[in-house]
Amino acid sequence: MMLVVNKIKKALFIGGFSFLFTFSFAQTYRPIHGWTDQVNQKLESFLNSTLIIKERKVAVFDCDGTLFGQSPYYLADEAIYAFAKENYAKKVDNLSKAKMAIIDAMLHGDNVGVNYVKNRIAFLAGLTPDAVNAIGKNCFYEKYRPKFYPEMRELLANLQHYGFEIWVLSASPELLYQQFVKENLGIPEERILGVKSVVSHGRVTNQLVCPIPQDGGKAEAIQTFIKARPLLVGGNSRGDLEMMNESVGIKLIVNPDDEKIEKGIHAGDMDGYTVKQYWEAHDALTVYCHDADDTKSTYITKEWGIPPNKSHPKIKH
Template sequence: MTSVQTLPVVRLTTPEFFGSVLSPWPAIAVFDCDGTLWGGDAGYGFMVWSLESGLVSRNASDWIDSRYRLYLSGDVSEEAMCGEMVQVYAGLREDELRKATAEYFHTQIEPQIFPEMRELVAQLRAAGTEIWAVSSTNNWLIEEGVRDFGISPERVLAARVRVKAGSITSELLDVPTDKGKALSLARVGVTAPDVVFGNSIHDAAMLSIAKRAYPVNATPALLQIAAEKGWPVFYPQSTLGN
Protein backbone atom coordinates (compact mmCIF):
# COMPACT_ATOMS: atom_id res chain seq x y z
CA MET A 1 0.00 0.00 0.00
CA THR A 2 1.46 3.36 -1.08
CA SER A 3 1.25 6.17 1.46
CA VAL A 4 0.26 9.66 0.37
CA GLN A 5 3.02 12.21 0.84
CA THR A 6 1.92 15.47 2.43
CA LEU A 7 4.03 18.35 1.18
CA PRO A 8 5.19 20.90 3.75
CA VAL A 9 3.55 24.31 3.85
CA VAL A 10 5.20 27.49 5.09
CA ARG A 11 2.89 29.12 7.64
CA LEU A 12 3.66 32.77 8.32
CA THR A 13 3.26 34.53 11.63
CA THR A 14 1.65 37.97 11.52
CA PRO A 15 4.99 39.85 11.51
CA GLU A 16 6.36 37.47 8.88
CA PHE A 17 3.23 37.90 6.76
CA PHE A 18 3.39 41.70 6.84
CA GLY A 19 7.12 41.65 6.17
CA SER A 20 6.75 39.32 3.21
CA VAL A 21 3.86 41.24 1.64
CA LEU A 22 5.32 44.71 2.15
CA SER A 23 8.89 44.03 1.02
CA PRO A 24 9.22 44.76 -1.80
CA TRP A 25 6.26 47.12 -1.69
CA PRO A 26 3.56 45.96 -4.15
CA ALA A 27 2.25 48.33 -6.79
CA ILE A 28 -0.92 46.26 -7.37
CA ALA A 29 -2.68 44.09 -4.78
CA VAL A 30 -5.74 41.90 -5.33
CA PHE A 31 -7.96 40.51 -2.57
CA ASP A 32 -10.68 37.91 -2.51
CA CYS A 33 -13.27 38.89 0.09
CA ASP A 34 -15.35 36.13 1.75
CA GLY A 35 -13.03 34.09 3.93
CA THR A 36 -10.06 36.33 3.11
CA LEU A 37 -10.88 39.83 4.35
CA TRP A 38 -13.54 38.53 6.74
CA GLY A 39 -14.73 35.20 8.06
CA GLY A 40 -17.65 33.25 6.67
CA ASP A 41 -19.50 33.27 3.36
CA ALA A 42 -21.25 36.63 3.11
CA GLY A 43 -22.78 35.76 -0.25
CA TYR A 44 -24.58 32.67 1.00
CA GLY A 45 -25.40 34.33 4.31
CA PHE A 46 -27.02 37.30 2.61
CA MET A 47 -29.02 35.02 0.34
CA VAL A 48 -30.46 33.18 3.34
CA TRP A 49 -31.05 36.44 5.23
CA SER A 50 -32.81 38.04 2.26
CA LEU A 51 -35.05 35.01 1.75
CA GLU A 52 -35.99 34.85 5.43
CA SER A 53 -36.67 38.60 5.57
CA GLY A 54 -39.08 38.42 2.63
CA LEU A 55 -36.95 40.64 0.41
CA VAL A 56 -37.66 38.37 -2.55
CA SER A 57 -40.91 36.69 -3.58
CA ARG A 58 -41.93 33.23 -2.43
CA ASN A 59 -41.55 31.88 -5.97
CA ALA A 60 -38.02 33.26 -6.25
CA SER A 61 -37.22 31.93 -2.79
CA ASP A 62 -38.38 28.42 -3.66
CA TRP A 63 -36.48 28.52 -6.95
CA ILE A 64 -33.14 29.57 -5.50
CA ASP A 65 -33.54 27.10 -2.63
CA SER A 66 -34.02 24.22 -5.06
CA ARG A 67 -31.08 25.40 -7.17
CA TYR A 68 -28.83 25.62 -4.11
CA ARG A 69 -29.70 22.05 -3.15
CA LEU A 70 -28.67 20.95 -6.64
CA TYR A 71 -25.45 22.93 -6.26
CA LEU A 72 -24.64 21.11 -3.02
CA SER A 73 -25.20 17.77 -4.76
CA GLY A 74 -22.87 18.78 -7.59
CA ASP A 75 -25.59 19.14 -10.23
CA VAL A 76 -25.21 22.93 -10.56
CA SER A 77 -21.78 24.47 -11.16
CA GLU A 78 -20.11 27.06 -8.94
CA GLU A 79 -20.30 29.66 -11.70
CA ALA A 80 -23.97 29.01 -12.41
CA MET A 81 -24.88 29.12 -8.72
CA CYS A 82 -23.02 32.38 -8.10
CA GLY A 83 -24.78 33.94 -11.07
CA GLU A 84 -28.21 32.76 -9.98
CA MET A 85 -27.62 34.12 -6.47
CA VAL A 86 -27.50 37.56 -8.09
CA GLN A 87 -30.29 36.98 -10.61
CA VAL A 88 -32.71 36.08 -7.82
CA TYR A 89 -33.01 39.81 -7.05
CA ALA A 90 -34.29 40.70 -10.53
CA GLY A 91 -37.22 43.10 -10.35
CA LEU A 92 -36.10 44.83 -7.16
CA ARG A 93 -34.99 48.45 -7.03
CA GLU A 94 -31.23 48.74 -6.73
CA ASP A 95 -31.45 51.34 -3.96
CA GLU A 96 -33.62 48.91 -1.98
CA LEU A 97 -31.05 46.15 -2.34
CA ARG A 98 -28.16 48.44 -1.45
CA LYS A 99 -29.97 49.37 1.76
CA ALA A 100 -30.50 45.67 2.54
CA THR A 101 -26.89 44.68 1.87
CA ALA A 102 -25.64 47.54 4.05
CA GLU A 103 -27.85 46.40 6.93
CA TYR A 104 -26.75 42.79 6.54
CA PHE A 105 -23.05 43.52 6.23
CA HIS A 106 -22.77 45.87 9.17
CA THR A 107 -24.82 43.67 11.52
CA GLN A 108 -23.66 40.21 10.45
CA ILE A 109 -20.29 40.40 8.68
CA GLU A 110 -18.47 43.49 9.94
CA PRO A 111 -17.74 41.85 13.33
CA GLN A 112 -15.98 39.05 11.41
CA ILE A 113 -13.48 41.30 9.60
CA PHE A 114 -9.95 40.07 10.24
CA PRO A 115 -8.08 42.92 12.02
CA GLU A 116 -4.80 41.85 10.42
CA MET A 117 -6.26 42.16 6.92
CA ARG A 118 -7.82 45.53 7.70
CA GLU A 119 -4.42 46.78 8.87
CA LEU A 120 -2.63 45.32 5.85
CA VAL A 121 -4.99 47.03 3.41
CA ALA A 122 -4.61 50.29 5.33
CA GLN A 123 -0.82 50.14 5.05
CA LEU A 124 -1.00 49.33 1.34
CA ARG A 125 -3.40 52.20 0.70
CA ALA A 126 -1.21 54.63 2.64
CA ALA A 127 1.69 53.76 0.36
CA GLY A 128 -0.33 54.22 -2.82
CA THR A 129 -0.82 50.57 -3.79
CA GLU A 130 -3.57 50.01 -6.37
CA ILE A 131 -6.02 47.68 -4.62
CA TRP A 132 -8.68 45.47 -6.23
CA ALA A 133 -11.37 43.33 -4.62
CA VAL A 134 -12.53 40.29 -6.62
CA SER A 135 -15.46 38.14 -5.49
CA SER A 136 -18.17 35.82 -6.75
CA THR A 137 -20.56 37.40 -4.24
CA ASN A 138 -22.96 40.08 -5.50
CA ASN A 139 -21.38 43.47 -6.14
CA TRP A 140 -23.78 45.38 -3.86
CA LEU A 141 -22.64 43.45 -0.80
CA ILE A 142 -18.95 43.51 -1.72
CA GLU A 143 -18.97 47.23 -2.53
CA GLU A 144 -20.52 47.90 0.87
CA GLY A 145 -18.07 45.61 2.65
CA VAL A 146 -14.85 46.91 1.14
CA ARG A 147 -15.93 50.51 1.66
CA ASP A 148 -14.65 50.06 5.22
CA PHE A 149 -11.27 49.13 3.75
CA GLY A 150 -11.16 52.24 1.59
CA ILE A 151 -11.53 50.29 -1.67
CA SER A 152 -13.63 52.20 -4.21
CA PRO A 153 -16.52 50.59 -6.15
CA GLU A 154 -14.53 51.14 -9.35
CA ARG A 155 -11.98 48.64 -8.07
CA VAL A 156 -14.55 45.93 -7.27
CA LEU A 157 -14.99 42.99 -9.61
CA ALA A 158 -17.91 40.93 -8.37
CA ALA A 159 -20.93 38.98 -9.55
CA ARG A 160 -23.24 41.52 -11.13
CA VAL A 161 -26.25 41.97 -13.38
CA ARG A 162 -27.36 44.88 -15.50
CA VAL A 163 -29.37 47.61 -13.78
CA LYS A 164 -31.80 49.58 -15.95
CA ALA A 165 -33.51 52.77 -14.77
CA GLY A 166 -32.73 51.82 -11.18
CA SER A 167 -34.23 48.32 -11.46
CA ILE A 168 -32.26 45.08 -11.24
CA THR A 169 -32.48 42.78 -14.26
CA SER A 170 -31.48 39.13 -14.70
CA GLU A 171 -28.89 39.93 -17.38
CA LEU A 172 -25.55 38.71 -16.07
CA LEU A 173 -22.53 40.93 -16.70
CA ASP A 174 -19.85 39.09 -14.75
CA VAL A 175 -19.40 36.11 -12.41
CA PRO A 176 -15.79 36.12 -11.20
CA THR A 177 -15.05 32.65 -9.86
CA ASP A 178 -12.34 30.08 -10.58
CA LYS A 179 -10.63 31.02 -13.90
CA GLY A 180 -13.22 33.79 -14.26
CA LYS A 181 -11.47 35.77 -11.52
CA ALA A 182 -8.27 35.97 -13.54
CA LEU A 183 -10.27 36.75 -16.69
CA SER A 184 -12.14 39.57 -14.96
CA LEU A 185 -8.85 41.07 -13.85
CA ALA A 186 -7.42 40.76 -17.34
CA ARG A 187 -10.37 42.70 -18.75
CA VAL A 188 -9.38 45.68 -16.62
CA GLY A 189 -5.72 45.33 -17.53
CA VAL A 190 -4.50 43.52 -14.41
CA THR A 191 -2.68 40.46 -15.74
CA ALA A 192 0.26 40.11 -13.33
CA PRO A 193 -0.55 41.73 -9.98
CA ASP A 194 2.27 41.95 -7.48
CA VAL A 195 0.35 40.24 -4.68
CA VAL A 196 -2.90 38.26 -4.56
CA PHE A 197 -4.78 36.98 -1.51
CA GLY A 198 -7.46 34.27 -1.47
CA ASN A 199 -8.80 31.53 0.75
CA SER A 200 -10.33 28.81 -1.42
CA ILE A 201 -9.73 26.64 -4.45
CA HIS A 202 -11.94 29.08 -6.39
CA ASP A 203 -9.12 31.64 -5.94
CA ALA A 204 -6.38 29.33 -7.24
CA ALA A 205 -6.41 30.65 -10.81
CA MET A 206 -6.22 34.23 -9.56
CA LEU A 207 -3.42 33.39 -7.14
CA SER A 208 -1.51 31.73 -9.98
CA ILE A 209 -1.18 34.97 -11.95
CA ALA A 210 0.41 36.81 -9.01
CA LYS A 211 4.08 37.58 -8.69
CA ARG A 212 3.58 36.61 -5.03
CA ALA A 213 0.58 34.57 -3.89
CA TYR A 214 -0.71 34.44 -0.32
CA PRO A 215 -3.43 31.97 0.67
CA VAL A 216 -5.17 33.44 3.73
CA ASN A 217 -7.30 31.27 6.02
CA ALA A 218 -6.81 28.56 3.39
CA THR A 219 -9.30 25.75 2.93
CA PRO A 220 -7.84 22.20 2.77
CA ALA A 221 -8.10 22.10 -1.03
CA LEU A 222 -6.22 25.39 -1.42
CA LEU A 223 -3.70 24.33 1.22
CA GLN A 224 -2.75 21.36 -0.95
CA ILE A 225 -2.21 23.63 -3.96
CA ALA A 226 -0.19 26.02 -1.81
CA ALA A 227 2.06 23.14 -0.76
CA GLU A 228 2.58 22.08 -4.37
CA LYS A 229 3.36 25.61 -5.56
CA GLY A 230 5.35 26.74 -2.53
CA TRP A 231 2.96 29.53 -1.58
CA PRO A 232 3.31 30.66 2.06
CA VAL A 233 0.02 30.72 3.96
CA PHE A 234 -1.33 32.96 6.70
CA TYR A 235 -4.07 32.36 9.24
CA PRO A 236 -5.54 35.38 11.09
CA GLN A 237 -5.51 34.96 14.85
CA SER A 238 -9.29 34.61 15.12
CA THR A 239 -9.20 31.50 12.89
CA LEU A 240 -6.72 29.65 15.08
CA GLY A 241 -8.88 29.11 18.17
CA ASN A 242 -7.34 29.10 21.61
Protein backbone atom coordinates (compact mmCIF):
# COMPACT_ATOMS: atom_id res chain seq x y z
CA MET A 1 0.00 0.00 0.00
CA MET A 2 2.81 2.40 0.93
CA LEU A 3 4.48 1.67 -2.41
CA VAL A 4 1.32 2.66 -4.26
CA VAL A 5 1.04 5.88 -2.25
CA ASN A 6 4.64 6.78 -3.01
CA LYS A 7 4.07 6.18 -6.70
CA ILE A 8 1.01 8.44 -6.62
CA LYS A 9 2.94 11.16 -4.80
CA LYS A 10 5.75 10.89 -7.34
CA ALA A 11 3.28 11.11 -10.23
CA LEU A 12 1.57 14.12 -8.69
CA PHE A 13 4.93 15.81 -8.13
CA ILE A 14 6.04 15.22 -11.71
CA GLY A 15 2.65 16.21 -13.07
CA GLY A 16 2.54 19.31 -10.91
CA PHE A 17 6.03 20.31 -12.01
CA SER A 18 5.08 19.76 -15.64
CA PHE A 19 1.95 21.85 -15.20
CA LEU A 20 3.88 24.68 -13.55
CA PHE A 21 6.52 24.54 -16.27
CA THR A 22 3.91 24.56 -19.02
CA PHE A 23 1.93 27.30 -17.33
CA SER A 24 4.93 29.55 -16.82
CA PHE A 25 6.12 28.82 -20.33
CA ALA A 26 2.74 29.80 -21.77
CA GLN A 27 2.81 33.08 -19.85
CA THR A 28 6.10 34.26 -21.32
CA TYR A 29 4.56 36.96 -23.50
CA ARG A 30 3.92 40.25 -21.74
CA PRO A 31 0.98 42.19 -23.23
CA ILE A 32 1.93 45.57 -24.64
CA HIS A 33 0.04 48.39 -22.99
CA GLY A 34 -1.64 50.73 -25.44
CA TRP A 35 -2.08 48.17 -28.22
CA THR A 36 -5.33 46.33 -28.85
CA ASP A 37 -6.11 42.84 -27.63
CA GLN A 38 -6.13 41.71 -31.25
CA VAL A 39 -2.61 42.99 -31.84
CA ASN A 40 -1.36 41.42 -28.62
CA GLN A 41 -2.97 38.10 -29.46
CA LYS A 42 -1.32 38.04 -32.89
CA LEU A 43 2.08 38.90 -31.44
CA GLU A 44 1.76 36.32 -28.67
CA SER A 45 0.71 33.60 -31.10
CA PHE A 46 3.56 34.50 -33.44
CA LEU A 47 6.20 34.56 -30.72
CA ASN A 48 5.02 31.27 -29.25
CA SER A 49 5.25 29.73 -32.72
CA THR A 50 8.96 30.64 -32.82
CA LEU A 51 9.82 28.63 -29.70
CA ILE A 52 10.69 25.57 -31.77
CA ILE A 53 13.12 27.47 -34.00
CA LYS A 54 16.74 26.61 -33.23
CA GLU A 55 18.36 28.83 -35.85
CA ARG A 56 18.96 32.57 -35.54
CA LYS A 57 15.76 34.51 -34.88
CA VAL A 58 16.11 38.02 -36.29
CA ALA A 59 13.90 41.10 -35.97
CA VAL A 60 14.73 44.30 -37.88
CA PHE A 61 13.38 47.78 -37.26
CA ASP A 62 13.61 51.11 -38.98
CA CYS A 63 14.49 53.87 -36.49
CA ASP A 64 12.89 57.32 -37.05
CA GLY A 65 9.11 57.07 -36.85
CA THR A 66 9.27 53.38 -35.98
CA LEU A 67 11.15 53.19 -32.68
CA PHE A 68 10.84 56.84 -31.75
CA GLY A 69 8.98 59.91 -32.93
CA GLN A 70 9.91 61.94 -35.98
CA SER A 71 7.52 64.83 -35.35
CA PRO A 72 8.12 67.64 -35.87
CA TYR A 73 11.53 66.94 -37.50
CA TYR A 74 13.98 64.10 -38.14
CA LEU A 75 16.70 63.82 -35.52
CA ALA A 76 19.43 63.42 -38.16
CA ASP A 77 18.46 66.69 -39.82
CA GLU A 78 18.10 68.62 -36.59
CA ALA A 79 21.45 67.35 -35.30
CA ILE A 80 23.26 68.30 -38.50
CA TYR A 81 21.57 71.70 -38.91
CA ALA A 82 22.19 72.62 -35.28
CA PHE A 83 25.85 71.67 -35.59
CA ALA A 84 26.14 73.66 -38.82
CA LYS A 85 24.61 76.75 -37.29
CA GLU A 86 26.91 76.62 -34.29
CA ASN A 87 30.13 75.86 -36.14
CA TYR A 88 29.95 77.07 -39.75
CA ALA A 89 27.11 79.53 -40.38
CA LYS A 90 28.11 83.12 -41.20
CA LYS A 91 31.80 82.22 -41.27
CA VAL A 92 34.00 83.01 -44.29
CA ASP A 93 36.77 80.38 -44.08
CA ASN A 94 36.89 77.78 -46.84
CA LEU A 95 35.78 74.88 -44.64
CA SER A 96 32.73 76.76 -43.36
CA LYS A 97 31.77 77.83 -46.88
CA ALA A 98 32.07 74.24 -48.14
CA LYS A 99 29.99 72.85 -45.28
CA MET A 100 27.28 75.48 -45.67
CA ALA A 101 27.11 74.76 -49.41
CA ILE A 102 26.21 71.16 -48.48
CA ILE A 103 23.59 72.46 -46.03
CA ASP A 104 22.13 74.65 -48.78
CA ALA A 105 21.81 71.59 -51.04
CA MET A 106 20.06 69.70 -48.24
CA LEU A 107 17.67 72.54 -47.52
CA HIS A 108 16.62 72.97 -51.14
CA GLY A 109 16.70 69.39 -52.45
CA ASP A 110 14.74 66.16 -52.16
CA ASN A 111 15.00 64.90 -48.59
CA VAL A 112 14.15 61.26 -49.37
CA GLY A 113 16.52 60.49 -52.23
CA VAL A 114 20.00 58.97 -52.23
CA ASN A 115 21.62 62.35 -52.93
CA TYR A 116 20.24 63.66 -49.65
CA VAL A 117 21.72 60.69 -47.83
CA LYS A 118 25.06 61.35 -49.50
CA ASN A 119 24.96 65.02 -48.52
CA ARG A 120 24.51 64.13 -44.86
CA ILE A 121 27.67 62.02 -45.01
CA ALA A 122 29.54 64.69 -46.95
CA PHE A 123 28.70 67.20 -44.24
CA LEU A 124 30.05 64.92 -41.50
CA ALA A 125 33.22 64.03 -43.44
CA GLY A 126 36.40 65.16 -41.72
CA LEU A 127 35.09 64.64 -38.19
CA THR A 128 36.16 61.79 -35.92
CA PRO A 129 33.69 58.94 -35.30
CA ASP A 130 33.47 60.02 -31.65
CA ALA A 131 32.58 63.56 -32.70
CA VAL A 132 29.77 62.31 -34.97
CA ASN A 133 28.50 60.08 -32.16
CA ALA A 134 28.46 63.09 -29.86
CA ILE A 135 26.48 65.23 -32.34
CA GLY A 136 23.70 62.64 -32.49
CA LYS A 137 23.80 61.88 -28.78
CA ASN A 138 23.67 65.52 -27.72
CA CYS A 139 20.72 66.25 -30.00
CA PHE A 140 18.89 63.17 -28.73
CA TYR A 141 19.25 64.03 -25.07
CA GLU A 142 18.38 67.65 -25.68
CA LYS A 143 15.21 67.20 -27.76
CA TYR A 144 14.32 63.57 -28.52
CA ARG A 145 14.74 61.51 -25.37
CA PRO A 146 10.99 61.44 -24.51
CA LYS A 147 10.17 60.35 -28.05
CA PHE A 148 11.05 56.64 -27.76
CA TYR A 149 7.73 54.82 -28.02
CA PRO A 150 6.98 52.86 -24.82
CA GLU A 151 5.04 50.26 -26.83
CA MET A 152 8.08 49.56 -28.97
CA ARG A 153 10.26 49.22 -25.89
CA GLU A 154 7.85 46.58 -24.61
CA LEU A 155 7.88 44.80 -27.96
CA LEU A 156 11.68 44.74 -27.99
CA ALA A 157 11.68 43.31 -24.45
CA ASN A 158 9.32 40.54 -25.58
CA LEU A 159 11.49 39.75 -28.57
CA GLN A 160 14.62 39.58 -26.44
CA HIS A 161 12.80 37.29 -24.00
CA TYR A 162 12.01 34.96 -26.89
CA GLY A 163 15.64 34.84 -28.00
CA PHE A 164 15.53 37.24 -30.95
CA GLU A 165 18.47 39.20 -32.31
CA ILE A 166 17.23 42.78 -32.63
CA TRP A 167 18.68 44.95 -35.39
CA VAL A 168 18.08 48.60 -36.25
CA LEU A 169 18.37 49.63 -39.89
CA SER A 170 18.19 53.34 -40.69
CA ALA A 171 18.78 55.60 -43.69
CA SER A 172 20.41 58.07 -41.30
CA PRO A 173 24.20 58.18 -40.79
CA GLU A 174 25.19 55.14 -38.77
CA LEU A 175 27.68 56.90 -36.50
CA LEU A 176 25.16 59.62 -35.71
CA TYR A 177 22.70 57.11 -34.21
CA GLN A 178 24.69 54.23 -32.75
CA GLN A 179 25.56 55.72 -29.37
CA PHE A 180 22.18 56.98 -28.20
CA VAL A 181 20.26 53.99 -29.59
CA LYS A 182 22.63 51.60 -27.83
CA GLU A 183 22.34 53.49 -24.53
CA ASN A 184 18.54 53.69 -24.60
CA LEU A 185 17.52 50.34 -26.07
CA GLY A 186 20.38 48.08 -25.02
CA ILE A 187 21.02 46.95 -28.59
CA PRO A 188 24.67 46.15 -29.34
CA GLU A 189 26.38 48.80 -31.44
CA GLU A 190 27.21 46.32 -34.20
CA ARG A 191 23.49 45.67 -34.69
CA ILE A 192 22.65 49.35 -35.21
CA LEU A 193 23.11 49.90 -38.93
CA GLY A 194 22.77 53.04 -41.00
CA VAL A 195 24.50 54.77 -43.86
CA LYS A 196 28.12 53.73 -43.55
CA SER A 197 31.16 55.64 -44.73
CA VAL A 198 34.82 54.70 -44.77
CA VAL A 199 36.82 55.85 -41.76
CA SER A 200 40.43 56.60 -42.68
CA HIS A 201 43.21 57.87 -40.40
CA GLY A 202 40.68 58.33 -37.63
CA ARG A 203 38.35 60.55 -39.67
CA VAL A 204 35.01 60.01 -41.36
CA THR A 205 35.23 60.28 -45.14
CA ASN A 206 32.55 60.87 -47.78
CA GLN A 207 33.26 57.46 -49.33
CA LEU A 208 30.06 55.50 -48.85
CA VAL A 209 29.95 51.79 -48.08
CA CYS A 210 27.35 49.99 -50.18
CA PRO A 211 24.60 48.97 -50.00
CA ILE A 212 23.13 52.29 -48.95
CA PRO A 213 20.12 51.53 -46.71
CA GLN A 214 17.64 53.73 -48.54
CA ASP A 215 14.48 52.22 -50.05
CA GLY A 216 15.52 49.00 -51.83
CA GLY A 217 18.97 49.32 -50.31
CA LYS A 218 17.49 48.40 -46.94
CA ALA A 219 16.62 44.93 -48.21
CA GLU A 220 20.12 44.63 -49.66
CA ALA A 221 21.58 45.70 -46.31
CA ILE A 222 19.68 42.90 -44.58
CA GLN A 223 21.08 40.37 -47.03
CA THR A 224 24.60 41.83 -46.94
CA PHE A 225 25.16 42.70 -43.29
CA ILE A 226 22.60 40.75 -41.25
CA LYS A 227 22.70 37.64 -43.46
CA ALA A 228 19.44 36.10 -42.29
CA ARG A 229 15.81 36.36 -43.35
CA PRO A 230 14.09 38.22 -40.50
CA LEU A 231 11.02 36.78 -38.81
CA LEU A 232 9.73 40.25 -37.99
CA VAL A 233 10.35 43.61 -39.64
CA GLY A 234 8.95 46.93 -38.48
CA GLY A 235 8.75 50.19 -40.43
CA ASN A 236 6.59 53.26 -40.86
CA SER A 237 6.95 54.66 -44.37
CA ARG A 238 7.35 54.00 -48.09
CA GLY A 239 11.10 53.85 -47.49
CA ASP A 240 10.64 50.64 -45.50
CA LEU A 241 8.68 48.78 -48.19
CA GLU A 242 11.42 46.51 -49.52
CA MET A 243 12.86 45.92 -46.07
CA MET A 244 9.49 44.86 -44.67
CA ASN A 245 8.97 42.48 -47.57
CA GLU A 246 12.11 40.65 -46.44
CA SER A 247 10.17 39.38 -43.44
CA VAL A 248 9.05 35.76 -43.55
CA GLY A 249 6.81 36.33 -40.53
CA ILE A 250 5.34 39.54 -39.14
CA LYS A 251 5.36 42.79 -41.09
CA LEU A 252 4.72 45.56 -38.54
CA ILE A 253 3.69 49.00 -39.79
CA VAL A 254 3.76 51.87 -37.28
CA ASN A 255 1.54 54.96 -37.65
CA PRO A 256 0.93 54.40 -41.38
CA ASP A 257 -0.01 57.48 -43.37
CA ASP A 258 -3.44 57.33 -45.00
CA GLU A 259 -3.42 60.67 -46.85
CA LYS A 260 -0.55 60.73 -49.33
CA ILE A 261 -0.97 58.45 -52.34
CA GLU A 262 2.43 57.16 -53.39
CA LYS A 263 3.08 57.73 -57.10
CA GLY A 264 5.81 57.37 -59.69
CA ILE A 265 8.98 55.32 -59.92
CA HIS A 266 9.93 55.94 -56.30
CA ALA A 267 6.63 54.44 -55.12
CA GLY A 268 7.55 50.98 -56.40
CA ASP A 269 4.92 48.37 -55.59
CA MET A 270 3.16 50.96 -53.43
CA ASP A 271 2.21 53.01 -56.50
CA GLY A 272 -1.41 54.15 -56.24
CA TYR A 273 -1.75 53.33 -52.54
CA THR A 274 -1.30 55.21 -49.31
CA VAL A 275 1.07 53.46 -46.92
CA LYS A 276 -1.86 52.31 -44.82
CA GLN A 277 -3.84 51.04 -47.81
CA TYR A 278 -0.91 49.08 -49.15
CA TRP A 279 -0.14 47.28 -45.93
CA GLU A 280 -3.79 46.58 -45.17
CA ALA A 281 -3.93 44.83 -48.54
CA HIS A 282 -0.76 42.88 -47.73
CA ASP A 283 -1.64 41.56 -44.26
CA ALA A 284 0.70 43.70 -42.21
CA LEU A 285 0.10 44.20 -38.51
CA THR A 286 -0.80 47.87 -37.95
CA VAL A 287 0.04 49.55 -34.64
CA TYR A 288 -0.13 53.11 -33.36
CA CYS A 289 2.19 55.08 -31.10
CA HIS A 290 1.98 58.67 -29.89
CA ASP A 291 4.06 61.02 -32.03
CA ALA A 292 2.96 64.61 -31.51
CA ASP A 293 4.56 67.99 -32.18
CA ASP A 294 7.07 69.18 -29.61
CA THR A 295 6.17 72.75 -28.71
CA LYS A 296 8.80 73.12 -25.96
CA SER A 297 12.02 72.73 -27.97
CA THR A 298 13.51 75.17 -30.45
CA TYR A 299 14.33 73.50 -33.78
CA ILE A 300 16.94 74.83 -36.20
CA THR A 301 15.20 72.75 -38.87
CA LYS A 302 12.14 74.97 -38.43
CA GLU A 303 14.22 78.14 -38.35
CA TRP A 304 15.73 77.19 -41.70
CA GLY A 305 12.36 76.71 -43.34
CA ILE A 306 11.86 72.95 -43.55
CA PRO A 307 8.17 71.88 -43.35
CA PRO A 308 7.44 69.72 -40.31
CA ASN A 309 6.75 66.01 -40.48
CA LYS A 310 3.16 64.96 -39.96
CA SER A 311 2.28 64.27 -36.35
CA HIS A 312 0.51 61.11 -35.20
CA PRO A 313 -1.18 61.80 -31.86
CA LYS A 314 -2.32 58.57 -30.26
CA ILE A 315 -6.03 57.92 -30.72
CA LYS A 316 -8.19 54.85 -30.30
CA HIS A 317 -8.40 52.58 -33.33
